[in-house]
Amino acid sequence: MDEIKQFLGSTPVITREAKDAARAQLLQAMREPLPQPARRRTFRIPRLAWRFGIAAVAASALLVGYGVVGGDDQSAAYADVKELGERAAKAAERGPDDAYTRTPSPGQWLYVKESIAPLLAEPRPEVDRDRRETLETWYSLDGKQMAIDDGVGKLAIEEVNTGLKSADLAQEPVTPDAVLAKVKASVAATPASPFEQGRGMPEQERAFHTISTLMGGQPLTPQVRAALFRALPKIDGVSVKQDAVDAAGRHGVAFAYTGSRERSEIIVDANDYRFLGLYGENLADQPFPNEGGLAAPALPSGTAGTVKAGAPLMWSAQLETKVVDKPGTRPQQ
Amino acid sequence: MTQTHPAETAEVDDAELIRWSRDDPEQLAGLFDRYIEQIHRFVARRLGTQAADDIAAETFLTAFRGRASYDPAQRLAGPWLYGIATNLIAKHRRGEERFLRALSRTGTNPLPEPPMADTVVGRVAAQEVDHRLAEALASMSSGDRDVLLLVAWGELTYEEVAAVLKVPIGTVRSRLHRARKKARIALGGDDPTREVA
Numbered sequence: 381m382d383e384i385k386q387f388l389g390s391t392p393v394i395t396r397e398a399k400d401a402a403r404a405q406l407l408q409a410m411r412e413p414l415p416q417p418a419r420r421r422t423f424r425i426p427r428l429a430w431r432f433g434i435a436a437v438a439a440s441a442l443l444v445g446y447g448v449v450g451g452d453d454q455s456a457a458y459a460d461v462k463e464l465g466e467r468a469a470k471a472a473e474r475g476p477d478d479a480y481t482r483t484p485s486p487g488q489w490l491y492v493k494e495s496i497a498p499l500l501a502e503p504r505p506e507v508d509r510d511r512r513e514t515l516e517t518w519y520s521l522d523g524k525q526m527a528i529d530d531g532v533g534k535l536a537i538e539e540v541n542t543g544l545k546s547a548d549l550a551q552e553p554v555t556p557d558a559v560l561a562k563v564k565a566s567v568a569a570t571p572a573s574p575f576e577q578g579r580g581m582p583e584q585e586r587a588f589h590t591i592s593t594l595m596g597g598q599p600l601t602p603q604v605r606a607a608l609f610r611a612l613p614k615i616d617g618v619s620v621k622q623d624a625v626d627a628a629g630r631h632g633v634a635f636a637y638t639g640s641r642e643r644s645e646i647i648v649d650a651n652d653y654r655f656l657g658l659y660g661e662n663l664a665d666q667p668f669p670n671e672g673g674l675a676a677p678a679l680p681s682g683t684a685g686t687v688k689a690g691a692p693l694m695w696s697a698q699l700e701t702k703v704v705d706k707p708g709t710r711p712q713q
Numbered sequence: 714m715t716q717t718h719p720a721e722t723a724e725v726d727d728a729e730l731i732r733w734s735r736d737d738p739e740q741l742a743g744l745f746d747r748y749i750e751q752i753h754r755f756v757a758r759r760l761g762t763q764a765a766d767d768i769a770a771e772t773f774l775t776a777f778r779g780r781a782s783y784d785p786a787q788r789l790a791g792p793w794l795y796g797i798a799t800n801l802i803a804k805h806r807r808g809e810e811r812f813l814r815a816l817s818r819t820g821t822n823p824l825p826e827p828p829m830a831d832t833v834v835g836r837v838a839a840q841e842v843d844h845r846l847a848e849a850l851a852s853m854s855s856g857d858r859d860v861l862l863l864v865a866w867g868e869l870t871y872e873e874v875a876a877v878l879k880v881p882i883g884t885v886r887s888r889l890h891r892a893r894k895k896a897r898i899a900l901g902g903d904d905p906t907r908e909v910a
Contacts, residue, residue, distance in 0.1 A: 384865045384896060387846045392762060394753035394769065402770035406745055409774050410738035547771070548778060552800045553879055569781075601804075 461620040462613040464633060469606035471653040489518040489527070490599050491702045491711060494657070495627050497695040506662065506691035512627060514699075518707035521599050522547055527707035535708045544594060549604045556610035563590050563611070581639060584615045588637040591615075592646050592658055596696070609653075612646070621645060626657035628697035634659070641666055642693065660694035662687050727790035731783045741780060745773050748794050755866055756798055759809055768805075772798045795867040796877025799859050806855050813851035817844050842900065849899035853892055860885055861892035 394402075493516050497507035518527040523546035527537040544566045549559055567586045591608055594600065600608070612618050612635045624634035624647045634645035645659040666687050687693075702711040727744060734740040752772055757765035775797050776790075783793065802809065850858055859878060863869045871889070875882040 382865075383842050383846060383900060384861065387843060387850075388758040391754060391757045393750055394757075394762075394766070398753070398762075398766040398769075399749055402749065402766070402773065403742065403745055405770050406773050406777060407739065407742065409777055410741065547775065550804065551775065551779075551797075552803065 460613070461618055461635060464620045464635065465609045465611075465613040468648055468653040469609040472602050472605040472609060474602075487521060488703050488705055489520055489707050489709075491700075491704045491709065492517045492519065492698065493700040495697045495699055497627055497692060504685060504687065506687055506693055507695055509692050509695070516710070518704070518709075519599055520707075521703075523599055537707060544590065546594075546599050546601070546604065549594070549608075550601050554601075554603045554607050556607050556614060559604065559607040560587070560611040560614055563587050563594075566590060581641075584617055585637055585639045585642075585644075587615055588612070588618060588635075588644060592644060595646060595655060596658060596698075624659065626659070626697040627695040628657070628699065630656055630697065632656045639663070644694075655698055657696040657698055658694050659696075660692065662689055662691040662693055664689050726788045728783070728785045728788045731780050731790060732785055734777075734780050738777070741773075741777050744776070744790055744794075748791060749773070751791070752794050752798050755795060755862075756802060758866060759802055759812075759862065760805055761812060764805065764808065768798060768801045771801055775801070791867070792869050792873035792877050795863055795869060799863060799878070803855065803859075809855075809858075810851050813847045817848035817851060845899040845901075846896060849895045853895055854888075856880075857888045857892040857895075860888040861896070864889060 493514065495512045495514050497509060498511055498513045500506050500508045516529060519525070525537055525539055527535050529535060544562060549562060564583065564587055567583055567590055591612060595605070595608060615637070617639070618635055618637050621634040621636040624632055624636070624645050626632065626647050631650070632647045633650045634647045636643060636645045641662065641664050643661045643663055647656040647659060648654065649656055667685070700711070704711065725743075727747070730740050730743045734744075749769060753765050753769040756768045756772075760768065772794060776794060779797075783790070787793065850861075853861070856878075860874055863874045863877070864871070869877070871882055871885045875885045878885070
């Protein structure tokens with residue numbers, strides 16, 4: 381036996397407690413329901429739609445301290461979306477990663493403060509362009525849990541059931557093609573929701589929405605964020621929108637996907653490429669399913685009304701992010 | 714290869730368990746039982762037992778989530794799990810290097826460990842070697858260190874290392890060559906990983 385093989389060979393075996401805890405964690409994961417995409421939940425559970433609106437627009441751990449990172453230049457125009465992706469990726473790679481140098485499981489949380497346009501009137505899927513709600517959310521750094529004030533001062537912690545999580549994307553190799561493949565695999569493995577089916581939403585549009593959700597609602601490492609920025613231009617139909625406005629009125633530049641029924645935007649700052657928010661707009665009059673209340677099952681055959689062309693479906697602005705020690709803690713408390 | 718692989722004595726091989734787990738997720742608990750101790754030990758030797766508790770648990774969660782992509786031609790899942798653990802360890806590069814630097818300075822494990830009374834004498838005797846090896850490991854690139862420790866501690870073949878790290882086998886060989894050279898220099902002569910035929 382050689383020295384390397386013996387080196388630290390007296391390291392003790394796993395304790396009974398740690399083993400039991402790990403096994404319990406695994407069994408819990410096995411017993412969780414199959415993951416469903418955030419958008420499906422949004423429309424299947426309208427009463428919770430505002431929450432998952434948040435899930436889709438929240439910040440990432442990468443954005444902590446991100447505002448100090450300068451962009452390549454100050455020019456406002458981009459030749460194409462590939463150029464935007466490349467510049468945003470480079471900025472992401474320069475971002476600090478100290479929020480995510482530990483195993484994505486226990487410990488700290490990401491506090492996110494944002495302004496969103498609330499739903500106009502349930503179960504209608506469009507949001508109210510004229511109103512804003514300020515929302516505070518905490519995300520566990522592994523991306524698996526979110527916590528939110530339930531409106532009466534009590535913190536509600538929920539599992540995040542989007543199919544892909546930050547930990548999945550951080551698995552090597554972290555390249556644009558690899559993360560895109562994971563996104564597409566997640567889309568392929570998840571049946572389209574009644575809403576998506578009704579809209580004839582193609583795979584690439586669902587992939588764009590999946591990345592929107594990830595960028596908004598999962599703490600991502602710099603490498604993953606950069607890979608996602610470079611993956612976006614690889615999706616057919618993604619273009620650059622030179623001037624986009626978030627829900628706080630801030631102007632930026634957007635990755636945009638224009639589908640047959642809906643236009644979606646991931647808005648970033650034109651100078652330092654930090655995430656600003658999301659916007660979605662309905663492009664054609666469209667019936668929406670009547671899915672009832674909180675516990676009602678999906679009823680794809682029923683419709684409750686029509687969403688008009690031009691109606692905003694999502695509008696958000698991220699205002700502040702900060703890593704904190706526990707859910708419920710606000711910065712500078 | 715003196716270690717008896719857990720699956721060699723079981724009736725059902727790992728690939729079959731993973732295949733079953735696609736329809737019956739809890740079958741994967743069988744894989745946990747077979748490998749948790751060796752995966753935890755591998756991580757604990759690199760990062761200390763406390764970090765290993767989390768990373769070993771995360772390794773099996775990652776395996777569970779990624780079970781659909783497992784290559785059923787690989788009857789034993791050990792290399793796959795070591796690969797997942799290595800990728801998770803990669804997020805702790807700085808922690809690992811701090812761990813090794815502290816070890817190289819003091820010759821003792823810098824992280825809190827359970828009592829090891831029966832091993833104290835042996836550890837003191839081996840302190841000088843540990844000191845040098847820790848320094849050598851800390852000074853290697855993370856890629857070289859991954860390959861060296863997957864081969865030396867995980868007992869993976871070169872082909873298995875290439876597959877789990879997704880690098881060409883030539884890269885495995887060159888990384889291992891560099892790593893062994895550093896270790897050899899640190900120990901003042903013989904290749905500390907060379908197998909005696």
